[in-house]
Amino acid sequence: MGAVLLQNTSRLQRFIREVTIQYNLCNEPWIKYSISIVADRGLKKPLYTSARLKKGEVLYLETHSRRYELCFAGEKIVKAKPPTQLHDPDIKKSPNHQLHSTNGNKSDSDNVVVDVFRWSRCKKILPQRLMRTVGIPLPLEYVEVLAENIDWEDVQWSQTGVWIAGKEYALARVHFMSMN
Known part of the structure:
Protein backbone atom coordinates (compact mmCIF):
# COMPACT_ATOMS: atom_id res chain seq x y z
CA MET A 1 0.00 0.00 0.00
CA GLY A 2 2.81 2.43 0.90
CA ALA A 3 4.61 1.82 -2.43
CA VAL A 4 1.45 2.61 -4.42
CA LEU A 5 0.88 5.81 -2.42
CA LEU A 6 4.50 6.85 -2.98
CA GLN A 7 4.19 6.16 -6.72
CA ASN A 8 0.98 8.22 -6.99
CA THR A 9 2.53 11.05 -4.98
CA SER A 10 5.60 11.18 -7.23
CA ARG A 11 3.33 11.25 -10.30
CA LEU A 12 1.42 14.21 -8.86
CA GLN A 13 4.61 16.10 -8.04
CA ARG A 14 5.65 16.04 -11.70
CA PHE A 15 2.66 18.26 -12.49
CA ILE A 16 2.99 20.65 -9.56
CA ARG A 17 4.93 23.78 -10.48
CA GLU A 18 7.08 25.13 -7.70
CA VAL A 19 6.56 28.82 -7.02
CA THR A 20 8.81 30.59 -4.56
CA ILE A 21 8.02 34.04 -3.25
CA GLN A 22 10.88 36.48 -2.69
CA TYR A 23 10.92 40.11 -1.65
CA ASN A 24 11.74 42.58 -4.40
CA LEU A 25 14.04 45.59 -4.13
CA CYS A 26 11.17 47.54 -2.45
CA ASN A 27 10.50 44.71 0.01
CA GLU A 28 7.26 43.62 -1.70
CA PRO A 29 6.47 39.95 -2.47
CA TRP A 30 7.29 38.89 -6.03
CA ILE A 31 7.84 35.48 -7.62
CA LYS A 32 11.36 34.06 -7.79
CA TYR A 33 12.46 33.97 -11.44
CA SER A 34 11.96 30.67 -13.17
CA ILE A 35 11.71 30.01 -16.89
CA SER A 36 8.32 28.38 -16.23
CA ILE A 37 6.92 31.77 -15.12
CA VAL A 38 7.66 33.39 -18.50
CA ALA A 39 7.13 30.30 -20.68
CA ASP A 40 4.08 30.18 -22.91
CA ARG A 41 1.23 28.29 -21.26
CA GLY A 42 -0.30 25.76 -23.63
CA LEU A 43 -1.31 26.19 -27.24
CA LYS A 44 -3.84 29.00 -26.90
CA LYS A 45 -2.50 32.38 -28.04
CA PRO A 46 -3.96 34.37 -25.10
CA LEU A 47 -1.75 32.26 -22.80
CA TYR A 48 1.49 33.20 -24.60
CA THR A 49 3.69 35.64 -22.71
CA SER A 50 3.96 37.86 -25.78
CA ALA A 51 0.13 37.97 -26.05
CA ARG A 52 -0.15 38.95 -22.37
CA LEU A 53 2.26 41.83 -23.02
CA LYS A 54 0.35 42.85 -26.15
CA LYS A 55 -2.90 42.98 -24.13
CA GLY A 56 -1.39 45.53 -21.72
CA GLU A 57 0.48 43.56 -19.08
CA VAL A 58 4.09 44.57 -18.45
CA LEU A 59 6.78 42.22 -17.25
CA TYR A 60 9.05 43.55 -14.51
CA LEU A 61 12.22 41.59 -13.89
CA GLU A 62 14.86 42.14 -11.23
CA THR A 63 18.47 41.17 -10.79
CA HIS A 64 19.85 41.40 -7.27
CA SER A 65 20.39 45.15 -7.72
CA ARG A 66 18.38 46.46 -10.71
CA ARG A 67 14.85 46.38 -12.11
CA TYR A 68 13.98 46.02 -15.80
CA ALA A 80 8.33 40.37 -46.07
CA LYS A 81 10.38 37.29 -46.86
CA PRO A 82 10.28 36.08 -50.45
CA PRO A 83 7.25 33.84 -51.15
CA THR A 84 9.48 30.78 -51.56
CA GLN A 85 10.54 31.09 -47.91
CA LEU A 86 7.02 31.82 -46.64
CA HIS A 87 5.64 28.58 -48.09
CA ASP A 88 8.61 26.35 -47.27
CA PRO A 89 7.35 23.73 -44.75
CA ASP A 90 10.89 23.30 -43.37
CA ILE A 91 11.02 26.90 -42.15
CA LYS A 92 9.37 27.15 -38.76
CA LYS A 93 7.42 30.31 -38.03
CA SER A 94 6.91 31.20 -34.39
CA PRO A 95 3.29 31.26 -33.20
CA ASN A 96 4.17 34.54 -31.41
CA HIS A 97 4.79 36.28 -34.72
CA GLN A 98 1.81 38.28 -35.90
CA LEU A 99 2.23 38.72 -39.64
CA HIS A 100 -0.33 40.83 -41.46
CA SER A 101 -0.38 42.26 -44.97
CA THR A 102 -0.74 46.01 -44.69
CA ASN A 103 -3.38 46.07 -47.46
CA GLY A 104 -4.18 44.58 -50.83
CA ASN A 105 -2.03 46.95 -52.92
CA LYS A 106 0.77 45.41 -54.94
CA SER A 107 3.30 47.95 -53.61
CA ASP A 108 2.50 46.98 -50.01
CA SER A 109 2.46 43.23 -50.61
CA ASP A 110 6.18 43.13 -49.79
CA ASN A 111 5.50 44.45 -46.27
CA VAL A 112 4.21 42.75 -43.14
CA VAL A 113 3.41 44.07 -39.68
CA VAL A 114 5.20 42.49 -36.71
CA ASP A 115 4.83 43.03 -32.97
CA VAL A 116 7.79 44.75 -31.31
CA PHE A 117 8.79 45.08 -27.68
CA ARG A 118 10.86 47.47 -25.53
CA TRP A 119 13.48 46.53 -22.90
CA SER A 120 14.28 49.21 -20.34
CA ARG A 121 16.10 49.64 -17.05
CA CYS A 122 14.07 51.39 -14.35
CA LYS A 123 16.01 54.48 -13.27
CA LYS A 124 14.56 54.39 -9.78
CA ILE A 125 13.11 51.36 -7.98
CA LEU A 126 9.53 52.35 -7.13
CA PRO A 127 6.95 50.50 -5.00
CA GLN A 128 4.07 49.00 -7.00
CA ARG A 129 1.58 51.51 -5.61
CA LEU A 130 3.67 54.40 -6.96
CA MET A 131 4.32 52.61 -10.27
CA ARG A 132 0.56 52.33 -10.85
CA THR A 133 0.20 56.04 -10.04
CA VAL A 134 2.75 57.14 -12.66
CA GLY A 135 1.66 54.55 -15.25
CA ILE A 136 2.30 51.02 -16.47
CA PRO A 137 4.45 50.75 -18.52
CA LEU A 138 6.47 53.46 -16.81
CA PRO A 139 6.77 56.79 -18.66
CA LEU A 140 10.04 57.36 -20.53
CA GLU A 141 11.38 59.74 -17.85
CA TYR A 142 11.34 56.82 -15.38
CA VAL A 143 13.26 54.35 -17.58
CA GLU A 144 16.41 54.11 -19.63
CA VAL A 145 15.52 52.34 -22.88
CA LEU A 146 18.20 49.71 -23.54
CA ALA A 147 16.67 48.12 -26.64
CA GLU A 148 13.57 49.02 -28.65
CA ASN A 149 11.74 47.52 -31.61
CA ILE A 150 12.76 44.06 -30.38
CA ASP A 151 11.27 41.15 -32.25
CA TRP A 152 9.86 38.55 -29.82
CA GLU A 153 12.21 35.95 -31.32
CA ASP A 154 15.13 38.07 -30.07
CA VAL A 155 14.06 37.71 -26.42
CA GLN A 156 15.81 34.50 -25.37
CA TRP A 157 14.78 33.07 -21.98
CA SER A 158 17.04 30.68 -20.07
CA GLN A 159 16.97 28.89 -16.73
CA THR A 160 18.91 31.75 -15.13
CA GLY A 161 17.77 34.84 -17.00
CA VAL A 162 17.21 36.45 -20.36
CA TRP A 163 19.36 37.44 -23.35
CA ILE A 164 18.32 40.68 -25.06
CA ALA A 165 20.31 42.54 -27.72
CA GLY A 166 23.32 40.29 -27.16
CA LYS A 167 23.48 40.87 -23.39
CA GLU A 168 22.60 38.41 -20.65
CA TYR A 169 20.66 39.52 -17.58
CA ALA A 170 20.80 37.11 -14.62
CA LEU A 171 17.34 37.38 -13.08
CA ALA A 172 16.24 36.93 -9.47
CA ARG A 173 12.54 37.93 -9.48
CA VAL A 174 9.68 38.45 -11.92
CA HIS A 175 6.30 40.16 -11.76
CA PHE A 176 3.53 40.83 -14.31
CA MET A 177 1.74 44.15 -13.77
CA SER A 178 -1.00 46.07 -15.51
CA MET A 179 -2.97 49.22 -14.83
CA ASN A 180 -6.07 47.11 -13.99
Missing part, protein backbone atom coordinates in the same frame (compact mmCIF):
# COMPACT_ATOMS: atom_id res chain seq x y z
CA GLU A 69 10.77 46.44 -17.78
CA LEU A 70 9.71 44.44 -20.84
CA CYS A 71 6.63 45.80 -22.59
CA PHE A 72 4.79 45.76 -25.88
CA ALA A 73 5.89 48.73 -27.99
CA GLY A 74 3.46 48.46 -30.91
CA GLU A 75 3.68 47.14 -34.42
CA LYS A 76 6.32 47.76 -37.05
CA ILE A 77 6.17 47.34 -40.82
CA VAL A 78 9.00 45.20 -42.14
CA LYS A 79 9.94 43.78 -45.50
Whole structure:
Protein backbone atom coordinates (compact mmCIF):
# COMPACT_ATOMS: atom_id res chain seq x y z
CA MET A 1 0.00 0.00 0.00
CA GLY A 2 2.81 2.43 0.90
CA ALA A 3 4.61 1.82 -2.43
CA VAL A 4 1.45 2.61 -4.42
CA LEU A 5 0.88 5.81 -2.42
CA LEU A 6 4.50 6.85 -2.98
CA GLN A 7 4.19 6.16 -6.72
CA ASN A 8 0.98 8.22 -6.99
CA THR A 9 2.53 11.05 -4.98
CA SER A 10 5.60 11.18 -7.23
CA ARG A 11 3.33 11.25 -10.30
CA LEU A 12 1.42 14.21 -8.86
CA GLN A 13 4.61 16.10 -8.04
CA ARG A 14 5.65 16.04 -11.70
CA PHE A 15 2.66 18.26 -12.49
CA ILE A 16 2.99 20.65 -9.56
CA ARG A 17 4.93 23.78 -10.48
CA GLU A 18 7.08 25.13 -7.70
CA VAL A 19 6.56 28.82 -7.02
CA THR A 20 8.81 30.59 -4.56
CA ILE A 21 8.02 34.04 -3.25
CA GLN A 22 10.88 36.48 -2.69
CA TYR A 23 10.92 40.11 -1.65
CA ASN A 24 11.74 42.58 -4.40
CA LEU A 25 14.04 45.59 -4.13
CA CYS A 26 11.17 47.54 -2.45
CA ASN A 27 10.50 44.71 0.01
CA GLU A 28 7.26 43.62 -1.70
CA PRO A 29 6.47 39.95 -2.47
CA TRP A 30 7.29 38.89 -6.03
CA ILE A 31 7.84 35.48 -7.62
CA LYS A 32 11.36 34.06 -7.79
CA TYR A 33 12.46 33.97 -11.44
CA SER A 34 11.96 30.67 -13.17
CA ILE A 35 11.71 30.01 -16.89
CA SER A 36 8.32 28.38 -16.23
CA ILE A 37 6.92 31.77 -15.12
CA VAL A 38 7.66 33.39 -18.50
CA ALA A 39 7.13 30.30 -20.68
CA ASP A 40 4.08 30.18 -22.91
CA ARG A 41 1.23 28.29 -21.26
CA GLY A 42 -0.30 25.76 -23.63
CA LEU A 43 -1.31 26.19 -27.24
CA LYS A 44 -3.84 29.00 -26.90
CA LYS A 45 -2.50 32.38 -28.04
CA PRO A 46 -3.96 34.37 -25.10
CA LEU A 47 -1.75 32.26 -22.80
CA TYR A 48 1.49 33.20 -24.60
CA THR A 49 3.69 35.64 -22.71
CA SER A 50 3.96 37.86 -25.78
CA ALA A 51 0.13 37.97 -26.05
CA ARG A 52 -0.15 38.95 -22.37
CA LEU A 53 2.26 41.83 -23.02
CA LYS A 54 0.35 42.85 -26.15
CA LYS A 55 -2.90 42.98 -24.13
CA GLY A 56 -1.39 45.53 -21.72
CA GLU A 57 0.48 43.56 -19.08
CA VAL A 58 4.09 44.57 -18.45
CA LEU A 59 6.78 42.22 -17.25
CA TYR A 60 9.05 43.55 -14.51
CA LEU A 61 12.22 41.59 -13.89
CA GLU A 62 14.86 42.14 -11.23
CA THR A 63 18.47 41.17 -10.79
CA HIS A 64 19.85 41.40 -7.27
CA SER A 65 20.39 45.15 -7.72
CA ARG A 66 18.38 46.46 -10.71
CA ARG A 67 14.85 46.38 -12.11
CA TYR A 68 13.98 46.02 -15.80
CA GLU A 69 10.77 46.44 -17.78
CA LEU A 70 9.71 44.44 -20.84
CA CYS A 71 6.63 45.80 -22.59
CA PHE A 72 4.79 45.76 -25.88
CA ALA A 73 5.89 48.73 -27.99
CA GLY A 74 3.46 48.46 -30.91
CA GLU A 75 3.68 47.14 -34.42
CA LYS A 76 6.32 47.76 -37.05
CA ILE A 77 6.17 47.34 -40.82
CA VAL A 78 9.00 45.20 -42.14
CA LYS A 79 9.94 43.78 -45.50
CA ALA A 80 8.33 40.37 -46.07
CA LYS A 81 10.38 37.29 -46.86
CA PRO A 82 10.28 36.08 -50.45
CA PRO A 83 7.25 33.84 -51.15
CA THR A 84 9.48 30.78 -51.56
CA GLN A 85 10.54 31.09 -47.91
CA LEU A 86 7.02 31.82 -46.64
CA HIS A 87 5.64 28.58 -48.09
CA ASP A 88 8.61 26.35 -47.27
CA PRO A 89 7.35 23.73 -44.75
CA ASP A 90 10.89 23.30 -43.37
CA ILE A 91 11.02 26.90 -42.15
CA LYS A 92 9.37 27.15 -38.76
CA LYS A 93 7.42 30.31 -38.03
CA SER A 94 6.91 31.20 -34.39
CA PRO A 95 3.29 31.26 -33.20
CA ASN A 96 4.17 34.54 -31.41
CA HIS A 97 4.79 36.28 -34.72
CA GLN A 98 1.81 38.28 -35.90
CA LEU A 99 2.23 38.72 -39.64
CA HIS A 100 -0.33 40.83 -41.46
CA SER A 101 -0.38 42.26 -44.97
CA THR A 102 -0.74 46.01 -44.69
CA ASN A 103 -3.38 46.07 -47.46
CA GLY A 104 -4.18 44.58 -50.83
CA ASN A 105 -2.03 46.95 -52.92
CA LYS A 106 0.77 45.41 -54.94
CA SER A 107 3.30 47.95 -53.61
CA ASP A 108 2.50 46.98 -50.01
CA SER A 109 2.46 43.23 -50.61
CA ASP A 110 6.18 43.13 -49.79
CA ASN A 111 5.50 44.45 -46.27
CA VAL A 112 4.21 42.75 -43.14
CA VAL A 113 3.41 44.07 -39.68
CA VAL A 114 5.20 42.49 -36.71
CA ASP A 115 4.83 43.03 -32.97
CA VAL A 116 7.79 44.75 -31.31
CA PHE A 117 8.79 45.08 -27.68
CA ARG A 118 10.86 47.47 -25.53
CA TRP A 119 13.48 46.53 -22.90
CA SER A 120 14.28 49.21 -20.34
CA ARG A 121 16.10 49.64 -17.05
CA CYS A 122 14.07 51.39 -14.35
CA LYS A 123 16.01 54.48 -13.27
CA LYS A 124 14.56 54.39 -9.78
CA ILE A 125 13.11 51.36 -7.98
CA LEU A 126 9.53 52.35 -7.13
CA PRO A 127 6.95 50.50 -5.00
CA GLN A 128 4.07 49.00 -7.00
CA ARG A 129 1.58 51.51 -5.61
CA LEU A 130 3.67 54.40 -6.96
CA MET A 131 4.32 52.61 -10.27
CA ARG A 132 0.56 52.33 -10.85
CA THR A 133 0.20 56.04 -10.04
CA VAL A 134 2.75 57.14 -12.66
CA GLY A 135 1.66 54.55 -15.25
CA ILE A 136 2.30 51.02 -16.47
CA PRO A 137 4.45 50.75 -18.52
CA LEU A 138 6.47 53.46 -16.81
CA PRO A 139 6.77 56.79 -18.66
CA LEU A 140 10.04 57.36 -20.53
CA GLU A 141 11.38 59.74 -17.85
CA TYR A 142 11.34 56.82 -15.38
CA VAL A 143 13.26 54.35 -17.58
CA GLU A 144 16.41 54.11 -19.63
CA VAL A 145 15.52 52.34 -22.88
CA LEU A 146 18.20 49.71 -23.54
CA ALA A 147 16.67 48.12 -26.64
CA GLU A 148 13.57 49.02 -28.65
CA ASN A 149 11.74 47.52 -31.61
CA ILE A 150 12.76 44.06 -30.38
CA ASP A 151 11.27 41.15 -32.25
CA TRP A 152 9.86 38.55 -29.82
CA GLU A 153 12.21 35.95 -31.32
CA ASP A 154 15.13 38.07 -30.07
CA VAL A 155 14.06 37.71 -26.42
CA GLN A 156 15.81 34.50 -25.37
CA TRP A 157 14.78 33.07 -21.98
CA SER A 158 17.04 30.68 -20.07
CA GLN A 159 16.97 28.89 -16.73
CA THR A 160 18.91 31.75 -15.13
CA GLY A 161 17.77 34.84 -17.00
CA VAL A 162 17.21 36.45 -20.36
CA TRP A 163 19.36 37.44 -23.35
CA ILE A 164 18.32 40.68 -25.06
CA ALA A 165 20.31 42.54 -27.72
CA GLY A 166 23.32 40.29 -27.16
CA LYS A 167 23.48 40.87 -23.39
CA GLU A 168 22.60 38.41 -20.65
CA TYR A 169 20.66 39.52 -17.58
CA ALA A 170 20.80 37.11 -14.62
CA LEU A 171 17.34 37.38 -13.08
CA ALA A 172 16.24 36.93 -9.47
CA ARG A 173 12.54 37.93 -9.48
CA VAL A 174 9.68 38.45 -11.92
CA HIS A 175 6.30 40.16 -11.76
CA PHE A 176 3.53 40.83 -14.31
CA MET A 177 1.74 44.15 -13.77
CA SER A 178 -1.00 46.07 -15.51
CA MET A 179 -2.97 49.22 -14.83
CA ASN A 180 -6.07 47.11 -13.99
